[in-house]
Amino acid sequence: MLQRAIDSSPHSPITDAVPAGAPLVRLTGVAKDYNGFQAVHPLDMTIERGDFVSILGPSGCGKTTLLRMLGGFITPSQGRIEVDGVDVTALPPEKRATNMVFQGYGLFPHMSVRQNIGYGLRLARTPAREVAERVEEMVDLVQLGAFAERAPTALSGGQQQRVALARALIMRPKVLLLDEPFAALDLKLRKAMQDEMRRLHDAIGGTFVFVTHDQTEAMALANRIAVMEGGHLRQLGTAEEIYLHPANHFVSAFVGEANFVRAMRRNGRVALSNGLTVVSPGEDGDVEIGVRPERLMIGAPAEGADVCLRGSVTERLFLGAHVQYRVLTESGETLVANALEGHFSPGDSLRIGWNLADQWVVAS
Amino acid sequence: MKQHVARNLGLVVGILTVVFMTAPLVLVVLFSFNDSVVMTFPIKGLTFDWYRTLLSRDDFWGALRNSVIVTLAVGAGSTVIGTLAAMVIVRMRPRVSALAMSLFGLPMMMPPLVLALALLTLFSALGVRLSLMTVVLAHLTFTMPFVILIVTARLRDFDTAMLDSARDLGASPWTAFRSVTFPIIRPTLFGAGLIAMALSLDDFIITFFMLGGGNTLPTLVWGMLRTGVDPSINALGALILLATLGTSALALRITGYRG
Known part of the structure; x- marks a missing residue:
């Protein structure tokens, strides 16, 4: 909470609490074991400020488990997660400076679009005026002005997705986590939302991590791609690196x-x-x-x-x-x-x- | 042709069954307005006299008061406790939750007489004096399973991404329940509570065994029957029927139950 309070300059989710050059997120030997089933094998990974990282892999490869560990929804069996120099391994989601867009969006049906977007700020006891201002800022950013008073159930899939995005971004997260954000959308809408995500990332900066099983989506959006298989991190690199110089057979065959x-x-x-x-x-x-x-x-x-x-x-x-x-x-x-x-x-x-x-x- | 006959026969049997099951209820309501002490046809005239007689009785008001206390306490108690149980059950692994459901469901399947005897034995062994309190506790045992069943079903198709989102946006588990889960399942809880109240309101056997002194509405009916059949019993019966049907109908409407 303290981290979030410090981090309040408009349109800049990045703070300089840690000397430049240090990675924003550092995973050290992070693993998850479910009663003998190793969902994620010990892996190391760093995410830099401003990165747009994609965790790419087939279903069951442990990519969502990894993302949920970053968000605080799953406690790693071993290893350490640091965000901006702070060890967050044992912190619950509400105490982390990360925010997530869930696969089913998880919008609150009993609140309007505005109320959904302002939920996090209201919980943080932000003054009502500031909540209203920042909600309007977000409504404009995701272009939902005409729908702001509607219930989320009255919106299309793409609009719901934008509400979920706005609701997470308004918290100015150090890292925005997205779990298969486009999976529920049809192809055309998916392309449009991908363009919008790129635009958002360019406009507000910040660090995004998103999970996908679609390699073209990963290449279209991410500046770095982490390819996972069977709970292992198989390769982490730029789109060019993993496509032109795959590190192993799996990456060679899965990406293209x-x-x-x-x-x-x-x-x-x-x-x-x-x-x-x-x-x-x-x-x-x-x-x-x-x-x-x-x-x-x-x-x-x-x-x-x-x-x-x-x-x-x-x-x-x-x-x-x-x-x-x-x-x-x-x-x-x-x-x-x-x-x-x-x-x-x-x-x-x-x-x-x-x-x-x-x-x-x-x-x- | 034969098919035609078979279908009509089925219809006739169906209608007869419905008439057989509802006729006594209709008679109770009808005779409560009958302008005669003897309950026979033809009905000569209509009157509210039996209701007036009923309302002038002191023991009616005492029984009403007890029934209201028991019904409200059971409604609130079984909704709160049942919801807490349901929230734990949906988090259990499938096999464990199936076992828990059947254990919680046992009192629902037990004959009321056996349940009443068992509770009476328990209370006297513990030295607990019979009172409205024991009636409420006894009613909780057989109304709670219904609440658990209804609330579990609702929570099972509750989108957990909503709770995850709430936590992610800064809500503690309690805040997430208060601001997300509760407002969304509130209609279900209301309906479940009303069903529990309807079950509690018209229970006779268990109440009869548990009640230390005084009456509830059903035990008052029984008491009045022992001293002679008076059409004001019909008036009381009609009132209980109205209250039970009313809460059940309200409950079904609020929960959006569709068969």
């Missing part, structure tokens, strides 16, 4: 589509099927070389590529923006290539290749 070619690593070098070897530090053993379908070249351009294989087309699919080819290589691997040209047919022999800069190596 990927081709995998088997290879062996010996003494820090990986031998490719055409005899070429590349430097790739790591343990000796079986590895996989990953390449994105759109980075594969087929036909004449492939001949000049760093890696060039022979193969034959087994399937051709016209998908509008590109043509997708399934190519069986001479070494017996099926590769999927997306190309703009569409003049090959099933049965055709062709060359298929890629440049070393477009590949990555992961343990298999």
Whole structure:
């Protein structure tokens, strides 16, 4: 509560209570165990001021558990959570400088939109005039002026979502947490709300953490993405990093589509099927070389590529923006290539290749 | 053709059943307005005399007072305690909550006579003197299960994201209950309380065993019947019927119960 009271300059949810450079949120060895089921394995993570972080993963990967631990709804079995230098691990949600937008929004049906938005400030015994002013500020920010006196049940999904957002943002949280905020919206509305979220983040700054299972959404919004699987944090990086340089097989396959070619690593070098070897530090053993379908070249351009294989087309699919080819290589691997040209047919022999800069190596 | 007959037969049986079940109630109400001491047809004229007779009796006012005290105390008590129990039950794991529900439901299924005997034995073993207090305690045992059942059902489809939101926005558990849960489930609690009151108001057997002295409205009916059948009993019966139906109807309406 004290932290919130200090933090009261308009439109700036960020304070400088801790020297610049220190991360706003620091998770150290945080884990959650439910009677022997490890929902989240011990993980470390830092979130910087102004970050828009996405926790991305399939259902059951522990992403919501992690978010709820940040919000104070789940107590970690071990580890430590610090927000702005304060250990909040044992604090209940009402004592944390974080606020959350819940998946079902959790709007109060017995209060109007204005009353919903002002709820937190009223509880904090903020003077009525200030509550009214800040509620109006929020109503304008999320463009709900025409609906402010309605009950939330009389609003559409997108409008309800904006009320939930305003109700959390009015508290000027150090970190805004969002649990699958767009899951209940249809595709078109989802895109519009994503644009709005970006606009909000640009306008008011602040630190957002949101959970999603949709990799395009994560890439469209977040400046950093944490990919989770089976309770493990598999990779944390920018969209480019996790897409172009995935750290492991799971991230390679979950974020976008990927081709995998088997290879062996010996003494820090990986031998490719055409005899070429590349430097790739790591343990000796079986590895996989990953390449994105759109980075594969087929036909004449492939001949000049760093890696060039022979193969034959087994399937051709016209998908509008590109043509997708399934190519069986001479070494017996099926590769999927997306190309703009569409003049090959099933049965055709062709060359298929890629440049070393477009590949990555992961343990298999 | 045969189907037609079967359907009509079903209709006739249905109507007969309804008539058989409601006719006595209709008779009670009808004879309470009958301008004659003997309860026979044809009815010669209508009168409010029996109500006047009833209202002039001292023991009626004493019984009314006791009934009001017991009914209100049972309504309030079983709503509060039942709601607290329901809030714990919905947090239990499914198997434990099913067990708890059947345990709490036991008094509802027990024959009232057995329940009354058991409570009487208990109270006399404990040396508790029979009074309106013991009546209230006894009524709580069989009205609370209804409250628990109704409130549990309501809380089960209560959106927990609302509570999480309240906590997230700075509410302590108690504040979250006071400002979110309670206003939303208030109609349900009201309805549950009224059902408990309706059950308490017309209970005879358990009240009869628990009452130290004096009367409630149902025991007054019984007492009046012993001294001779007087049409003012019908007036009293009609009043109890009206009160019970009234609270039940209000309860169903408030809770939005649809079968």
